[in-house]
Amino acid sequence: MSRTFGPSSAPPIPDPSVLEGVTAPTFAYLPDPSTLFARRAARFRHLAQNNPLSPYLTFLAGLSEAQHAAIAATPAPEPVEAAQVERARANEMPPLDRSHFTTDAAFDTLFERALAEATKIEQPEAARTALERVRMASDVARGEMIRNVLASSIPEEALAEHLYVAAALEAHFARLASQLDAARLVPVGDGVCPTCGGPPVGSLIVNWPTSHGARYCACALCGTLWNYVRVRCTACGSTAGIGYQEMEGGNGAVKAETCDTCHAYSKVFYLTQDDGLDPVADDVASLALDIKQKDGPYRRAAFNPFLLGY
Numbered sequence: 001m002s003r004t005f006g007p008s009s010a011p012p013i014p015d016p017s018v019l020e021g022v023t024a025p026t027f028a029y030l031p032d033p034s035t036l037f038a039r040r041a042a043r044f045r046h047l048a049q050n051n052p053l054s055p056y057l058t059f060l061a062g063l064s065e066a067q068h069a070a071i072a073a074t075p076a077p078e079p080v081e082a083a084q085v086e087r088a089r090a091n092e093m094p095p096l097d098r099s100h101f102t103t104d105a106a107f108d109t110l111f112e113r114a115l116a117e118a119t120k121i122e123q124p125e126a127a128r129t130a131l132e133r134v135r136m137a138s139d140v141a142r143g144e145m146i147r148n149v150l151a152s153s154i155p156e157e158a159l160a161e162h163l164y165v166a167a168a169l170e171a172h173f174a175r176l177a178s179q180l181d182a183a184r185l186v187p188v189g190d191g192v193c194p195t196c197g198g199p200p201v202g203s204l205i206v207n208w209p210t211s212h213g214a215r216y217c218a219c220a221l222c223g224t225l226w227n228y229v230r231v232r233c234t235a236c237g238s239t240a241g242i243g244y245q246e247m248e249g250g251n252g253a254v255k256a257e258t259c260d261t262c263h264a265y266s267k268v269f270y271l272t273q274d275d276g277l278d279p280v281a282d283d284v285a286s287l288a289l290d291i292k293q294k295d296g297p298y299r300r301a302a303f304n305p306f307l308l309g310y
Contacts, residue, residue, distance in 0.1 A: 024227075025211035028185045028194055031223030033174040037068040043278040047285040057285060059123055060306055063163075064281075066117035067171045074113050077106035077172070079179040092188050094197035096176050096222060098150040103143070107172050111142075114168040130160035137161075150221075152199065152303040159308040166305030173222035185226070190237035191266075191301070193219040194226050200234055201304045202267040202279045203257075213272070218279035220304050233259035234266050235301035244268070247289055253277065254286045256293060264301035265293055280304060 044061035048054040080095055088095040103111075115135050123131075134145070145165045148154050154162045177195045185194040193200065200217035204225065208214075216225040217234060232239050234257075241260025246252065253273035258265040267286065269277045283304050290300060290307070 025214040026182075027187075027227050028182045029216070029225040030177050030180055030182045030195070031174045033071050033171065033178050033223070036174055036223050037064045037071065037171065040064045040278050040281055041068065043276060043281040044284075046276065047281055051285060053285060053287060057281075059121060059127070060281070060284060062121035062123070063118060063167050066114055066121060067167055069117045070110055070114040070168075071171050071175065073117075074110045075106070076179075077104070077110075077175055080176060085180065085184055089184055089186055092186055094188055094193060094195055095180060095185075096173060096196045098173075098196045098198055098221065101146070101150055103146070107168075110172050110175075111168040114171060115164060118164055118167070127160055130158075131164055134161050134164050149305060150198075154305075154308050162308060163305060170221055170223070170305070177222040177224055185224075187226075190232075191217065191228075191234035193217070193222065193224055195219065195224040196222045198222075199301065199303050200266065200279075201283055201302050202269055203228060203234060204277065204279060205230070205268060205270045205272055207272045207275060215268075220280050233257070233262060233264065235259060235264040236262035238262065245289070245292070247286075247292065254282060254289065256289055256298075258293075258296075258298045262301075263297050263299060265298040266300070266302045280306065283307060 041061045041064035044057050044064060048057035048061065051057060085095045115131065118131055145162055146169065149162055149166045149169055173196055180195065188194050188197065191199055196219060198219055198221050201220035203215050203217045206212070206214055206216055215228050215230045217228045218225050228234065231242050233242060236259060238259055238261035243258045243260070244255045245258060246255045251273055253270050255268050256265045257268050267283055267289065269279055269282055271277055283302070284306050287307065293300065
């Protein structure tokens with residue numbers, strides 16, 4: 001059962017930077033790949049306790065640890081050229097535009113290391129077989145899987161294989177993003193990551209001293225967090241017909257924000273209720289909320305490579 005709050009129709013929210021005496025929240029925060037995946041692994045293990053999804057959450061903890069180990073064992077990629085960043089900024093485009101991604105030696109090295117680390121994870125035989133298919137795949141086949149992940153379009157018959165590819169891409173893009181200057185990023189569209197151009201996995205209501213109660217969308221691919229006004233659909237930008245649902249008995253830390261304009265929903269995670277939240281891990285652990293939405297009029301707008309098929 002879920003509880004519904006709304007729908008609500010809210011007027012446009014003014015830009016706080018134009019209000020006297022109010023300082024606008026920092027627009028974007030970039031990931032720290034040296035800690036991102038280790039912390040995510042710890043969160044997956046915490047969420048696995050007394051959870052019906054415990055075997056899968058434990059597996060994803062291992063995969064996150066494989067991402068962390070792969071990053072630690074491979075040289076950092078070359079920084080993105082300043083000229084590329086400035087061109088992107090001038091044209092209001094993401095500097096690491098995923099739609100134009102091409103592999104290079106740095107990615108190939110990290111990819112191989114991530115796959116090797118993944119072999120150490122305790123996993124079902126079907127998953128291990130899928131991993132071996134990725135390891136043995138030709139460059140052409142790997143390229144196709146990479147494009148599928150970056151386009152958020154995964155064929156159902158190969159979900160398991162794409163999970164490992166997505167893990168390698170997350171690690172690589174987080175490293176690239178970490179080398180950017182967050183102050184040079186600009187908004188590129190409603191619900192679009194200003195670093196890589198992808199959709200958010202969800203959004204966080206933060207409890208940070210400098211921006212308490214502000215909202216940040218979270219990118220599952222590169223790990224960037226970017227400021228986004230509250231009570232506004234991350235899929236279409238509408239402020240009308242916004243409602244909130246959560247599972248009965250929940251503590252208010254995870255809610256589905258629904259939009260009656262585009263009939264989409266995405267999850268909102270409240271650090272004010274649980275400061276240990278990780279948007280990727282907690283999205284998976286709250287799968288019951290997605291299952292509940294399948295009975296209603298709203299489609300999932302977010303993309304999480306660990307929730308392929310939803």
